[in-house]
Amino acid sequence: MEYLIGIQGPDFVLVAADTIAANSIIQMKHDHDKMFKLSEKILMLCVGEAGDTVQFAEYIQKNVQLYKMRNGYELSPAAAANFTRKNLADYLRSRCEERARGDSCVSL
Numbered sequence: 384m385e386y387l388i389g390i391q392g393p394d395f396v397l398v399a400a401d402t403i404a405a406n407s408i409i410q411m412k413h414d415h416d417k418m419f420k421l422s423e424k425i426l427m428l429c430v431g432e433a434g435d436t437v438q439f440a441e442y443i444q445k446n447v448q449l450y451k452m453r454n455g456y457e458l459s460p461a462a463a464a465n466f467t468r469k470n471l472a473d474y475l476r477s478r479c480e481e482r483a484r485g486d487s488c489v490s491l
Contacts, residue, residue: 385430387417398426404433421447422457427467439474443467 385405390397404415411433419427419440427443429436446466451457458466 385417387428387430389428398428400428400430406432419444421463422451424457425460425463427463439471443470
């Protein structure tokens, strides 16, 4: 089981994550970092399949950095969350497989 926790205070945020990468009952790695620094004020924590989460987090990280280079300022935490949510939703919608009945998934 993988764990993430975040606590928000009046002028601080405290986050923590375990460091184990596991598949079922097998522990693959004991020093897996689940925290990704997107900018000076934004930290993203990811759980899931180790390769998928790292690839997705690095994609988001590089795009947040690209936004700063193009526009001269960083995304706000809310804007970064919306960008991440949209990319994750688009990815999930595009990877829809056919169902057992033969119906194909409709992309929105």
